[in-house]
Structures are given as structure tokens and as C-alpha cells.
Amino acid sequence: MNDFMLPETHYAQSGEVSIAYQVMGDGPIDMVVVPGLFSHIEYMHEMTGYTAFLRRLSAFARVVTFDKRGQGLSDRISGAPSLEQRMDDVRAIMDTIGSRRAVLMGFSEGCAMSALFAATYPERISHLILMSGFARSAARVSEDTWQTRLEQLVKNWGSGELIKTVSPSQASMPEAVARFAKFERLSSSPGAIRTILSLNRQIDVRGILPTLQVPTLVLHRRSDIQVPIALGRELAEPIPGARFIEYPDGDHVFWTGDTETVAGDIEEFVTGHRDSGADELERVLATVLFTDIVDSTRSAVAMGDQRWRRTLDEHDQLAQQVIGRHRGNLIKSTGDGILATFDGPGRAVRCALAFGSAVRQIGLPVRAGLHTGEIEVRGKDIGGIAVHAAARVMGHCGSDEVLVSRVVTDLVAGAGLKFADRGSHELKGLPGHWDLFAASL
Template sequence: MSDFVLPVTCYALSGEVNIAYQTMGYGPVDIILVPGFMSHIEFMHELPGYTAFLRRLSTFARVVTFDKRGQGLSDRVSDAPSLEQRMDDVRAVMDAVGSLRAVLFGNSEGCAMSALFAATYPERVSKLILFGGYARRSDMSGNYEERALQRAKFWGTGAMIKTVAPSLATDPDAVAQFAKFERLSASPGVVKSFAQLNAQIDIRAILPTIRVPTLVLHRKTDVQVPVELGRELVSLIPDARFVEYPEGDHSFVRGDVSALLGDMEEFITGHRESSSSELERILATVMFTDIVGSTHSAAEIGDQAWRRLLDTHDQLARQMVEKHRGVLVKSTGDGILATFDGPGRAVRCALALGTASKQIGLPLRAGLHTGEIEIRDRDIGGIAVHAAARVMAQSQPSEVLVSRVVTDLVAGAGLKFSERGSHELKGLPGRWDLFAASM
């Protein structure tokens, strides 16, 4: 397995405007993801959870993402586009990828245009999914014109993370990354014009004309768009289904993502993978870490101080795993279990986490192996998981130990490895060549 290659950006011509788009997956159904207020289809892959979300959808569909005209990698325009122009852009992207009919997945602001498109072109929409949406923007609290001016004033500082992804708002690195996302997505002037146009959105009159199967999804704790607006939205669409999640952010990648993806898959395909008798099996790099001498340290400094130190470690672990686009499966008490779709990122994460943890007085050891794993709801299983645990058990303090398959797969990635001999690993057949990783 090599590091996952991000999709290539292409362009569709909508009139005289170039619309940037990407595709991922080869499934029998197409999903067109209609973006919310911000988008930059290349940089969004740097945001925690985004690529993993699309990859999960791509296991059963071809996923198409695009930047609205005036934003991201699409052509800049003098005025904010109308809903009609945005519909033209969606149709242009569908034509460019050869999609005759697709599932529209509207997100936030993109819900209004998606609903209008489904009502206007039902022959091109098989199903409609609306997440975190609303029927009328003026229903949002406060003077929207004033809020638009404030949004433009603070644009590029990461201020929107407080309502889009408040679960990350106290993380300085996440705020800085979100600030860059804002700047790459659009300029303050464009933001102001988009916000002013959005204030006029009111699609209540057309919602009763939607005839395609519709699923409305909303989180009860959505700070950006109150859940009451999602309830109003579904009440106006004939036979629409509503799913309300008890917690999570306005961003669809922050919260109970597994439940959200399961509901989407079941709505689109008629079944969800997690309910199937067949376990999902994927190739992944598994990483186990362990705090060296944790029992002795806990006894030496006391339970309360140890708990605070562990909390700091756990926060570092989450940040490092997300930064390297991994999935934190669980905490093991004095370590973590995580998976990665690329072995190079997994090794770099283990090295970075080891350095950061050592700085707070908690030396780590880590073990990594690449192989097939079984996805079991929120846990994982399989021989590869056991192998990674056994590799870690051979690791010395402040050492990242990997199996030979990992070294073979990251050739040319700029990582260095030192031989640590051939070992018998408990419960696993044969002898295993192990290597210590370094930058």
C-alpha cells in the first residue's frame, strides 16, 4: 500500500466561468456534495476528518466535490452568484463527469440551492440529502446585514470556527488552520457580497414541490444553524425523513460521524455497512503507543497530578493523529490505538507524538504494522491489530518500531530505519524483522 493519493482538481465550464471539481471513488451511484458558505476543494483535505468522510462515502459511490464560482479554486466573479447561477454550475459539473442523475448532498448554505435544483430538475436528482440547512436565512437570529459586515471584518482570523466547529475553537492550531481556510476560500469583499445575497434566501414556497426522496439531517447542538430551522425545513418537504443528532458541530465531520454516514448510506443504498453480517475490511497502518513506566510515574506523583498529565497526553494524541489524517480508535489507558490510510503519515505521527509527549515528561514507545483490519463499529480487529501490539511490545523507550512491510511501503518517503533484528511475536507465525524509525 502506498500513501493515499488525493484526487486531482479538474475544471468544468459553466458559461464562461470555470468551476473547480474533484471526484473520488467508482461506486455505481454519484453523490454531488454542494458546499456551504466556504469551500476550497484542495485545502479542505487538510482539515481533520474531511478526507476520511469522503473516503467512507466513496466505498459505495462516486463522490464529486466542487467550489462555488467566486470561491476556492473556481473563477473569481464580480458579484455573488444567484441560486440560478449556482444551479447552472452544478449541472455543468455533472455534465463534465458524465453524471446523468445523482444524489445531491447539500451542506448548510448549499441546502437551499440543492432543494431548488431537485425541484427544478427532478430527472437529474435521484435523492436529496440536506445537512444543517434552512429554508430562510432571515430566520437566523440578529440583524443579518450587521452580521455580514462583522463576518467580513474578522474574515481570515479563524473566527468562524466558533460556530462552524466549536469543538475545536480552543485549539490554537485548529484556529490557525481554519483562518487559512477562510483566506483561501474567499476574500473579505467576496464574503460580504455572499452574505448579503444569502440574507435574501427564502425557498419556503418551492419546498412543497420537491418530489424526490429527501433526507434532512441536523444536529441539536448546531451553533451556526439552530435545529429549529432544520425541523421547519423538513416540515415543508412532502414525505421527507428527518434525523436529529443529539450532539456535534455544524461541520459534518465533527460529531457522531459514523451514525451520520450510516444514515446516508442506508438512505442511498437501502442498507448500512455496520448492520451487515459482513465486516468491512480495509488495508490500514495500525499504530499502538504506550507510556513508558506509567505505573511507577502514577505512584510517584499521585493520582490527581497523573490524571492531569494523562489528559494533556490524550489531547496531544488527538491533535497529532488528526494532523496526520489518522483515525483515533481509542485510548488504552496509558496509550492509544490509531489507524492511518498511509504508512508514511503513520510513522511521522508516531515520531511527532513521541517527541511532544517526551517534552511533557511522558516517554512513549510505539509499534506499527500495515495489514488488513476489520471495522467493528467504533473498534477494529484482525491480525494486523495484534501484530502492531506485538511490535510495540518489542519497542524500547522513546522508540518507534515498525514491521518490514511498513519499511517496504514508505521507500522514498524521506524516513530512516535501523535494523532491530528478527523476532518471534507471541501468537503470530514465523519470525518478524523489525526496524526503528527516525526522520
């Protein structure tokens, strides 16, 4: 992970509580991102699209993320933090990094506190951005169904069930649900979530919205299931001079969907122009490799935390070594797998087979999927249809199997590799039927 220059976690002291924060970029503008209901600033980099979105913002700003007290890597507390305490924590982080004035970007539950902070300390906020938010928490769920909804959420906490409303575009992908479940567990305990949701039920900042004096941008997606767009309109309407942008589709979370449009709107609002992303975007042909440890959760339980962590470290070291030998580019670790690219499809297939053999020696069965196509390169991250296709191909793999798309087999003819037909399949979200093949030497 160090190869991809992910930000380090630091701590700011807010009274007697330590608040975990990260800084990405060194732009002339400071931007503090206020999290939603729950967060874990280190594990969130495992969420597809999250790091890329922050890197896009860091092209023009010094971007600060943090875990509010009681969650993630910040100090645990008894009860739930009040809006006043949350404001103290933001101010403590800004003081620690030497930021006298910043852009404040609130997301979801964080919008109410962000609005209150901007109204209370207008001299410290240059711009206010509110995304997927609401002014009154109780407006989201009626009093009749509130207690039932709360009990259901707490009961399912840590299972990834919340992804169905927070990021429905990924809800049918088992690996995404597993990541989201882990994200929930690392961020907060069920009891702590119950406490903060009960406190949030009382939040209502409608009365202070007309007093805001800072330029304000409100962003919301019409297809947001978690927070209906009507609440976004209700949030924007009382704010003097606020600009409200509706997006036709997308999830509740800001790091999925058409993120370039969202980031561009933010950049234009803050700087007056929107060209950072265009300068960094490069399209190249590459073979994309996705791998995944089979039944990783079961293995983790069987091994125990310490042994599992050592095994994962061995897995990551082997990945770097094998990919390096095959002249590949390790893009990132996905927690229990890897994403890599190659400029030659033959080397990519041989690397996948060699990596599978190597990790079997440490007791880890893996599956791998490959596809060759055009990818989008922005800094250390990649995106594009070819990346999604490789992930979908991997999803059809069995244990200790390397599957490739037909385009890969066509490009490696004569390279001494063998392929067994695995039939034609529909890959979710991709058009047509895809012929898949199992590779071997």
C-alpha cells in the same frame, strides 16, 4: 500527498466560468456534494476528518465536490452568484462527468440551492440530502443584529474566529484554529464574503419545498450553533415524505463527531443498506507520530511564498525519506506537519528524533508527539483515541522537542533511548492525567 490518492482537481465550463471539481470513488451511484458558505476543494483535505468522510461515502458512490463560482479554485467573479447560476454550475459539472442522474447532498448554505435544483430538475436527481441547512437565511439572525454580525464576521475573516460556531469541538486547539483561518483565506476574500452573505440574506426557498418530488433526507445536529436545529425542522416539515434525523451532539460541519453514524444513515437512505464502513474498518495497535513546524506562520511571512513553498517541499521529502528508513507509514501531510504510524515504538521515537535533526538543517524547528494505542484503519486513513492522544501530546511540546506518553517509555525499555520527566498533564478531551517524557538518544 500523492501517496494517499487524493483526488485531482478538474474544471467544468459553465458559460464563461470555470468551476473546479474533484471526483472520489467509482461507485455505481453519483453523489454531488454542494458546499456551504465557503470552500476550497484541495485545502479542505487538510481538515481533520473531511477526507475520511468522503472516502466513506465513496465506498458506495462516485462522490463529486466543487467550489462554487467566485470561491476556492473556481474562477473569481464580480458580485455573488445567484441561485440560478449556482444551479447552472452543478448541471455543468454533471454533464462534464457524464452523470445523467445523481444524489444531491447540500450542506449548510448549499441546502437551499440543492432543494431548488431538485425541484427544478427532478429527472436529474435520484435522492436529495440536506444537512445542517435552512430554507430562509434571514431566520438565522434578526434584522436588529444582522448588520453588526455581518461587520464582525467580515472584520475577523481569515483569523479562524468562525470555528467557534462552525466547529466548536476544535476551537480550543491552536493548530485547528490556524488551519481553519487558512481555509477561510484560501476560500474567499473578506469583500467577497460580505457580498455573498448580503445576497444570501435574501434567500427563501420555503415556497418551493412542498413541490419536491424526490426522496429527501434532512439531517441536523441538536448542538449546531451555526444553524439552530429549529431551522432544520422548518426545512424538513414542508417537504412531502421527507425523513428527518436529529443527532444528539456534534458540530455544524459534517466531517467531525460521529461521522460513521451520519455516513451510515446516508448510505442506507441511498442504497437501502449500511455495511460499507463495517467492511473496511480495522483496529490495530500502532505508535502514532504527529509533528508540527513551530511558528510556521511567522516563518512563512519571513521567507515569502515561493521560498516557503520550496522549504515545505523539502520538509515533505525529508519526512518520506526518514519515515521510510524507520519502516513507518506516512499517513498524510497536515500542511505544516505530518501524521505517521509505526509497528514498533522504538523505531517511532528514533524516527521523530532523526526527522527533527534533518529539518533543522533546512531551518525548520519542529515539535513531535507520540503515543501507542489502538487505531482504526479505513483505507489510507486512521482514527481513534490513540490518534487524538498523540496530537494532544504534541500540543505540550516545546520547539525541537519530542514528547511521548508513558506507555511509549514502558514499551521501549532497554532500547537505548533516554527520557526526561516532563510531569503529569491533562490532555483535553481525554480522561485522567498523562505522564509525559522528553525523548533523546
